[in-house]
Structures are given as C-alpha cells and as structure tokens.
Amino acid sequence: MSGTYVNRYSVTIMLVIVGALAGRKSPTVVGWRGARLANSATPAASPSPAVQLLPAGTDRLKVTPGEKGATYYWLESQVQRVTTQFPDAVTIAERGDDGGVRSRVTDLAGNELGRLHVTRVDDTRNLIHFISANGDVVQAVGHASIKPTLDWTNQQVYTLWRDRVKGGMPLEWQGALMRPHGAAARRVDDDIRSLEVEWRNGVRARAERRIADTSQVIPGRMLRGDVIVSRLTLNGTNIGVSNWFPAEHVLLWKLPGITEGYIDADTLKPIGGWSFEPDVFWVNLQTIAFHHFKTLINQQGVVAEQRPGLLQRISNGIAPTVHADEPGCDDLHWLDGSIFRYCCDTHDYCYAKSGCTSYSWWMWWSSWSCDLCNMTVVYCFMSAAHHVFYPIGA
Amino acid sequence: MAMNRRLWLDVGLGAAAFAAAHLVERTFWAAAFEPAAVHPPWFLNSARAVAFAAAWFFAIGIIVARARRADGLAGAAAAAAGAIAAMVAILVAIGPGTIFPIAIAVGIGVVAASLLAGWFVGGLY
Numbered sequence: 001m002s003g004t005y006v007n008r009y010s011v012t013i014m015l016v017i018v019g020a021l022a023g024r025k026s027p028t029v030v031g032w033r034g035a036r037l038a039n040s041a042t043p044a045a046s047p048s049p050a051v052q053l054l055p056a057g058t059d060r061l062k063v064t065p066g067e068k069g070a071t072y073y074w075l076e077s078q079v080q081r082v083t084t085q086f087p088d089a090v091t092i093a094e095r096g097d098d099g100g101v102r103s104r105v106t107d108l109a110g111n112e113l114g115r116l117h118v119t120r121v122d123d124t125r126n127l128i129h130f131i132s133a134n135g136d137v138v139q140a141v142g143h144a145s146i147k148p149t150l151d152w153t154n155q156q157v158y159t160l161w162r163d164r165v166k167g168g169m170p171l172e173w174q175g176a177l178m179r180p181h182g183a184a185a186r187r188v189d190d191d192i193r194s195l196e197v198e199w200r201n202g203v204r205a206r207a208e209r210r211i212a213d214t215s216q217v218i219p220g221r222m223l224r225g226d227v228i229v230s231r232l233t234l235n236g237t238n239i240g241v242s243n244w245f246p247a248e249h250v251l252l253w254k255l256p257g258i259t260e261g262y263i264d265a266d267t268l269k270p271i272g273g274w275s276f277e278p279d280v281f282w283v284n285l286q287t288i289a290f291h292h293f294k295t296l297i298n299q300q301g302v303v304a305e306q307r308p309g310l311l312q313r314i315s316n317g318i319a320p321t322v323h324a325d326e327p328g329c330d331d332l333h334w335l336d337g338s339i340f341r342y343c344c345d346t347h348d349y350c351y352a353k354s355g356c357t358s359y360s361w362w363m364w365w366s367s368w369s370c371d372l373c374n375m376t377v378v379y380c381f382m383s384a385a386h387h388v389f390y391p392i393g394a
Numbered sequence: 395m396a397m398n399r400r401l402w403l404d405v406g407l408g409a410a411a412f413a414a415a416h417l418v419e420r421t422f423w424a425a426a427f428e429p430a431a432v433h434p435p436w437f438l439n440s441a442r443a444v445a446f447a448a449a450w451f452f453a454i455g456i457i458v459a460r461a462r463r464a465d466g467l468a469g470a471a472a473a474a475a476g477a478i479a480a481m482v483a484i485l486v487a488i489g490p491g492t493i494f495p496i497a498i499a500v501g502i503g504v505v506a507a508s509l510l511a512g513w514f515v516g517g518l519y
Contacts, residue, residue, distance in 0.1 A: 330491020332500060333432075333439040344493060351492055358490050374495075381496055 073147060075285050075292075081198040082150040082281070084158070086191050089113060091158050093150035100126075103153040105161045116157035118148040128178070130157065136166040146176050151195070151281035155188045189279045197284040202235040203291065205284035212245065218262060223248055228280055230287045242287040244278055251278065253287060259294045261339045267346065267380070294337065343380035347373055400465075401472040404458065408476025411454045412505070416484055419443050434488055437481075438501055448508040451477065455512020470513035474506045481505060 082093045090110075093103035100119045106112050114132040121127055126142035138160065142148060159177050170181040177188065194208040207230040217223050228244040232255065240255030252262030265273045278286070328336035329344035336344075350356075350373035360370035415437065424431040426442065433439040437447040454477075455470055462469035481501050485494060 328433075329497075330493055331436060331438055331485065331497035332493065334441040334444050347493060356492070358492050358494055361495050377493055378496065 071289075072282075072285065073149075075289055076149050076151075078200045079150055079197055079285075080200065082154055083196045083198075084151070084154040084192055085194045086158055087193060089158060089161065091154035093153040093157075095150065101148055101150055101153045103150070103157040105157045114157060114161040116153055116160065118142065118153060120148075128156075130160050130165070132161060132165075138165055138167055138169075138171070140171065140178060143173055143176070149281075151279075152176060158191075159188055192280050195280045195284060197281070197288065199288050203288055204233045205230050205287050206233075207231075207280050207284045209280075212243075217243065218250070218252065223250065228283050230283045232287050232291055234291075240287065240291065242283060242290070244283045246278075249274055251283075251286070253290055255287075255290055255294070259290055259337075259339065259341075261342050263342070340381060343377050346380065347377035350376065400462070401468060404462075404469045404472035405476035405479075407458070408454070408473035408478075408509070409480040410476075411451065411473070412477040412480035412484070415447050415450045416480075419446070436485070436488060438497060438504070444504060448504055451505055451508040452512035452515075455509040455514075456516035457512075458509075459513040459516025466513055466517055470510055474509045477505045477509065478502050 080095065084091045084093075089105050089107055091103055091105045093101060095101050096117075098119070100117060102115065102117045104112055104115045112133055114130060117129045119127045119129070124144045126148050128138075128140045128142050128148075130138040146152065156177055159179060163180050163183060165171070165178075165180060171178045172181045173179075174183065174185060192209070194206060196204060196206040198204050207228050210227050210229050211225070212227040213224050223245050225245065225247040228246070230242045230244075231238060232240040232242075240253065240258065242251065242253035244251050248264065250262060250264040252260075254260040268274060329340060332340070332344070335341065351360075351370070354367060354369040354373060356367060356370035356373055360367060361374055364371050364374075416435070419427055419437055420435040423435040423440075423443075427435070427446070428440040428442070435443075437443045451474075454473060458469045458473050459466045478501070482498060485498065485501075491497065
C-alpha cells in the first residue's frame with residue numbers, strides 16, 4: 001500500500017514533503033566576481049566516477065535528514081506568490097517568467113525598502129542580486145544546497161534589509177541565509193507574524209501565530225504555548241484549518257469532508273519520529289497538500305494511477321503475490337479517503353523501513369520491529385475512529 | 395444428526411453466497427463498483443462493493459430466517475461462518491496485503507453484521 005502515493009502523501013504526505021534546513025556551518029558568501037574566478041578553475045582530468053548501483057528490490061531512497069523532499073519542491077513550484085508579514089516589514093515573493101524569483105520588502109505602510117532577484121544560472125547555481133532603497137547593491141552566488149523558494153527569498157530579502165547590508169560588506173551563510181560576517185544568530189522564522197501562500201486554482205493558505213492554552217483541541221490532552229494556525233481557502237471560501245504546536249510537536253488538521261486527524265512524535269515513532277522542524281511555510285504547504293492529494297484520492301482512488309501490465313496480470317493470475325503492497329489500505333481501499341489512511345501509510349513506511357512482509361503477521365517471532373509496526377497499526381485503527389478534533393481557528 | 399446436516403448446509407449456503415457475490419464484483423468491477431479499476435476486485439476495496447455485499451448478505455439473512463424459523467439464529471450464524479471462511483480463502487487467493495488481519499476483521503464485521511441484521515428483520519414477519 002505504500003510506494004507511489006505517499007512519496008506523494010499522508011504521513012506519508014508529510015514525511016516526504018518534509019523538511020527543514022538543518023544546521024549548516026557558515027561558509028563565506030562568494031561574491032559574483034569571485035564566483036567567476038572559481039568557475040574558471042576547471043578541475044584537472046579525473047577518472048570517470050562510478051555509478052552507484054542499488055541492490056535488487058530497493059524501490060525507494062530515504063530523503064536525507066534535514067533536507068526537503070521532491071514532493072515538497074513540487075508543491076512549492078506551484079506556489080504563485082508568498083506574502084510574509086514581519087513585525088516591522090512585509091515581503092512579497094513571486095515567480096518570474098525566466099525561472100527566477102523576486103521579492104520586495106516594504107515597510108508596514110507599503111513603502112519599498114529593498115528588492116531581491118534570484119536568477120537561475122544552471123541546475124546548481126543562482127545569482128542573487130539585492131538592492132536597497134538607498135541604492136546599496138549586493139551580488140552573490142547562491143549556496144549550492146539551498147533552493148531559492150519563494151519563502152526563502154522573502155526571508156533573505158528581509159534579513160538583508162534588516163541587517164542593513166551594503167555592497168562590499170563581508171557576508172557568510174548562517175543556516176540558509178546570507179548575513180553579515182559575525183552577526184548575532186537569529187531565527188527569522190520566529191519573527192514571522194503571518195505568511196500567506198497563493199497556490200494554483202484559487203487555493204490559498206494563510207498561517208499566523210497564536211497562543212494556545214486549551215484541552216479542547218484534542219480531547220483530554222492539554223496543548224500550550226505557541227501555535228501556528230493555517231487556514232485554507234478555495235476561491236475565498238474557508239475549507240479547512242491545521243494547527244502546528246511547536247513545543248508539543250503535534251500537527252492536527254481538519255478539512256471537513258476531506259480529511260482530519262493529528263500526528264505527534266508518538267504516532268510517528270514507528271518511522272523514526274519527526275525528522276525535521278516544521279516551519280510556518282511548511283505548515284501552509286502541508287495544509288494545501290492535504291487538500292490537493294486527498295481530493296485526488298477521493299476522485300481517482302490514487303494520486304498517480306498505476307495499472308498492472310498484461311504480463312503482470314497474467315503472472316498475478318498464476319501466482320498471486322503475498323507481498324501485495326499498494327498505495328492506500330491494502331484490501332480495504334474503500335477506507336483510503338478516511339482517517340484510517342494515515343494508519344495504513346504509517347504502517348507501510350514502518351514495513352518498508354523494517355523489511356517486513358505480510359508473513360510478518362503470523363511469523364511474529366521473526367522480527368520485533370515488524371511486530372511493533374503491526375501493533376501500532378492495530379492501535380491506530382482502533383483509536384482513529386474515536387478522534388474528534390477541534391483545531392484552533394476551525 | 396439432521397440438525398447438524400442443516401447447519402452444514404447453511405455453512406455451504408454462506409460460502410456459496412460469498413463466492414457468488416465475489417463473482418458478481420469481479421464481473422462488474424469496472425462497470426459498477428470502481429470505474430477507475432485501480433484496485434483488484436474485492437468487496438472491501440470500494441464503498442459500492444461494500445454496500446452491495448452488505449445488501450446481499452442482508453438478503454441472505456432474511457432467506458435463512460424465513461427458511462429456518464425454529465433455529466434461525468443458528469442457521470444465520472452458520473451461514474456467516476461459511477461466508478467468512480470463503481472470504482478468507484478468496485483473500486488468500488487474490489493475495490493478502492500488508493494489513494490482511496485487519497481486512498479480515500473488518501470483513502467479518504461487514505458480513506456478520508449484515509447477515510445477522512437480515513436474520514433479525516426476516517424473523518419479524
């Protein structure tokens with residue numbers, strides 16, 4: 001039941017979409033002139049690198065911890081505009097026709113304070129061009145491992161403006177952002193008051209920070225502190241909400257008629273827990289993903305339709321597989337559009353990680369980790385039906 | 395002895411009823427149950443198939459109740475057992491998935507509940 005879909009969805013939507021930028025060292029930002037010099041230094045002839053082969057049966061690769069998955073970037077590529085509100089400024093990022101992205105920062109009254117333009121040079125390099133309202137210009141080469149998303153562009157232009165960066169000032173990479181050399185560390189994500197994502201087809205998600213102190217969200221469980229509330233609208237009509245509680249590491253969502261549920265570190269334990277720290281932009285994209293993928297599932301049964309070929313069908317007729325593992329809930333696909341889908345997808349991930357098969361149910365002595373997967377999915381099925389969620393902002 | 399024989403007949407009726415339902419679902423899967431035909435024909439793979447199976451076993455329950463007024467509950471239980479046995483056999487044949495015990499448990503719930511509901515309704519008249 002795994003494979004295709006979730007790489008495309010559920011926790012599956014989640015874990016694949018995932019990612020936060022892991023801690024990075026602070027390499028010095030290379031100016032444009034320096035970059036050209038570096039480019040001209042063609043490496044000496046080296047032996048052809050060997051192709052990395054995978055053993056038979058390997059059908060998936062794990063996303064590197066801390067990095068964002070392909071599904072995340074696919075979702076991000078469909079974003080048309082991101083508006084981020086900070087305490088003292090607003091940034092608006094848009095995608096250009098040339099494959100680049102641009103962002104401008106204004107004060108709260110709308111007066112422009114600076115602009116950032118990211119031009120794609122090739123698959124790994126970007127030219128970053130910043131100009132402030134005072135006429136200060138900074139040009140630099142983007143970090144090879146940082147994809148210039150609209151969210152990143154907003155954070156970068158805000159940071160450059162707030163750091164009062166001028167041309168010729170030495171810069172370094174702090175996390176994913178260019179900052180003046182030696183600047184005090186700061187998490188820009190914490191400064192975000194609200195963030196609105198305009199996706200395609202009239203879908204928008206707007207997240208803002210609130211303070212929670214309630215046991216009403218998940219009955220019987222007290223959730224306190226900061227909460228990021230993301231509201232999803234379709235052509236202006238409210239269609240759902242999700243909440244992320246950073247201190248508790250709980251994400252819950254409610255899109256009436258489409259999907260609702262919650263996940264926390266305990267429910268993700270079979271697949272290793274949270275492998276990243278969700279941020280405001282991710283919460284919005286995740287909420288959009290729930291709507292987009294669940295709607296596709298409800299309409300088509302799957303996100304990416306897979307039909308067996310003739311040979312495979314004949315082969316299955318002769319020797320039906322006992323390792324069946326399709327997207328969704330195997331042998332219970334009428335539940336694919338329900339809250340139980342999450343249980344099935346989590347179980348799939350758990351099985352894939354532990355190398356389990358359907359035999360693992362009755363050959364319980366063969367693998368404790370497979371037993372844990374099975375106990376978890378049984379518990380999930382038994383408890384999921386009792387979950388009634390009242391997200392903040394619903 | 396005759397009682398045992400009748401119960402075995404009910405077991406056979408239940409098994410045959412499930413096999414017949416599965417045959418109908420296989421034949422009309424794309425036309426009536428899952429137009430996209432993404433999943434293999436199986437009564438728990440489509441909401442329409444679940445509804446069809448539930449209605450089918452509800453009708454079987456009514457038939458058992460009407461035919462076996464004296465010991466209808468035993469007959470309904472025997473028919474449910476036969477249907478469940480056939481369900482497990484067919485699931486094994488088509489290839490059990492990674493959560494097949496849960497699928498079997500849910501299948502037992504659907505078959506037994508609808509058949510016993512049919513028996514109850516059939517016994518009212």
